[in-house]
Amino acid sequence: MPSRSFLLTPTLAVALLAPLAPAASAIDADLDPPIIGFGVPTAAYDVWHTDTVTVQVDVSDPGGTGVRSVEYLLTGASERAGTLPIDGGPVEISAEGHTTMYVTAFDDADQRADGVLQVGIDRTPPIISVSSPQDGIQVERGSEVPIHFSCTDDHSGINGCAGPRVLDTTTLGRHAAILTARDRVGREQTRAISYEVVPPRFAVSGAVAVAGEPQVGQLLRVDLPRLTPAATFGYQWLADGAAIPGATAASYRIMPTDVGRRLSVTITGTAPEYQPWAETSAATTAVQKASSRLRVRARSLPGRTARLDISVTAAGTTASGRVVVTRGGRTVGQGRLDRSGDLRLVLRRQSTGRTVYVVRYAGSAGVEGDTARARLTIRPS
Numbered sequence: 001m002p003s004r005s006f007l008l009t010p011t012l013a014v015a016l017l018a019p020l021a022p023a024a025s026a027i028d029a030d031l032d033p034p035i036i037g038f039g040v041p042t043a044a045y046d047v048w049h050t051d052t053v054t055v056q057v058d059v060s061d062p063g064g065t066g067v068r069s070v071e072y073l074l075t076g077a078s079e080r081a082g083t084l085p086i087d088g089g090p091v092e093i094s095a096e097g098h099t100t101m102y103v104t105a106f107d108d109a110d111q112r113a114d115g116v117l118q119v120g121i122d123r124t125p126p127i128i129s130v131s132s133p134q135d136g137i138q139v140e141r142g143s144e145v146p147i148h149f150s151c152t153d154d155h156s157g158i159n160g161c162a163g164p165r166v167l168d169t170t171t172l173g174r175h176a177a178i179l180t181a182r183d184r185v186g187r188e189q190t191r192a193i194s195y196e197v198v199p200p201r202f203a204v205s206g207a208v209a210v211a212g213e214p215q216v217g218q219l220l221r222v223d224l225p226r227l228t229p230a231a232t233f234g235y236q237w238l239a240d241g242a243a244i245p246g247a248t249a250a251s252y253r254i255m256p257t258d259v260g261r262r263l264s265v266t267i268t269g270t271a272p273e274y275q276p277w278a279e280t281s282a283a284t285t286a287v288q289k290a291s292s293r294l295r296v297r298a299r300s301l302p303g304r305t306a307r308l309d310i311s312v313t314a315a316g317t318t319a320s321g322r323v324v325v326t327r328g329g330r331t332v333g334q335g336r337l338d339r340s341g342d343l344r345l346v347l348r349r350q351s352t353g354r355t356v357y358v359v360r361y362a363g364s365a366g367v368e369g370d371t372a373r374a375r376l377t378i379r380p381s
Helices: 010-020 024-029
Strands: 035-039 053-060 067-076 080-084 088-093 097-107 112-121 127-132 137-140 148-152 158-162 173-183 188-198 203-205 209-211 219-223 226-228 232-239 251-253 263-270 277-280 292-301 305-314 322-327 330-336 342-347 353-361 370-378
Touching: 035 097, 035 112, 053 067, 053 097, 053 112, 067 088, 080 088, 088 097, 127 173, 127 188, 148 158, 209 263, 219 263, 292 353, 292 370, 305 322, 305 353, 305 370, 322 342, 330 342
Parallel strands: 137 188
Antiparallel strands: 035 053, 053 088, 067 080, 067 097, 097 112, 127 148, 158 173, 173 188, 203 226, 209 219, 219 251, 232 263, 263 277, 292 305, 305 342, 322 330, 322 353, 353 370
């Protein structure tokens, strides 16, 4: 086939190349920006979800010149930036809290589109804060104990905060007050306040006190406080803080064994459906021996004989022990007091004339000693 040659003129070159480049009129005609859409799973509440969210970004430029670029930016709980294919793609948001997603798309006509999406993730149950009462508290039956509590949620917010406002104290024993909180995505929290209801206490007016002189033989009594309701009292007397065996009456007679000790008393009070009450008095000063009084009645008998009738008394107790009689510094007789604190001594072969007998009672564990004098004229036989 014979070859043919053509002359390429400028006019012909423009005509041949024109179909290969976008027409200026088409670009000028693209006045609409791309369209950005978001595909988001259904939220539990408003923008809040319970776990990681994958957002599907869809970008298109219908009737336009086509999408040139797509970029996104996350701020807030999640923070990062990136690019997507020109038709969009998935973006995962996993950080707990509130995140704002910005998407920007450009088409070939340099038209810009912006999309904004709010996403919240709430994985944490709400918080119940109790200011009072303390967990494990003991409360009296019939008492009114308010419960002060509040519910908070840092993410989706509180949708419910419920519980009793006072402890139920009608029944003895261990109980629990249950508080509940719910946030707006449906997460729940419960908190139990454990407590024990115990019998009520007595109302007490006054204090326990010991009345009486801390001396052997003296009777100590108790000044009782006033208890409401009326109580049945019990007593335990103490010596230097230790219980005195058998000393469980409302009064106590001080014994010789108590000398030098400090006495006190513990009182208990009981009544049906009330807590037992107990209180110990202040201790007395150290117990002293009982003071004694020695009396002598002297009589002169025929045959140079003297008879001494001796009696020793002590307040609240009976004196016991030895009595010694001297004349001129020499012992002329001695003996022990009987159970009544008495002693009769008959002194024979005494020197005649006027004389003075000195009678000494030495005392005992609980009674002080004493001395007396008897004047007598001894007659000859």
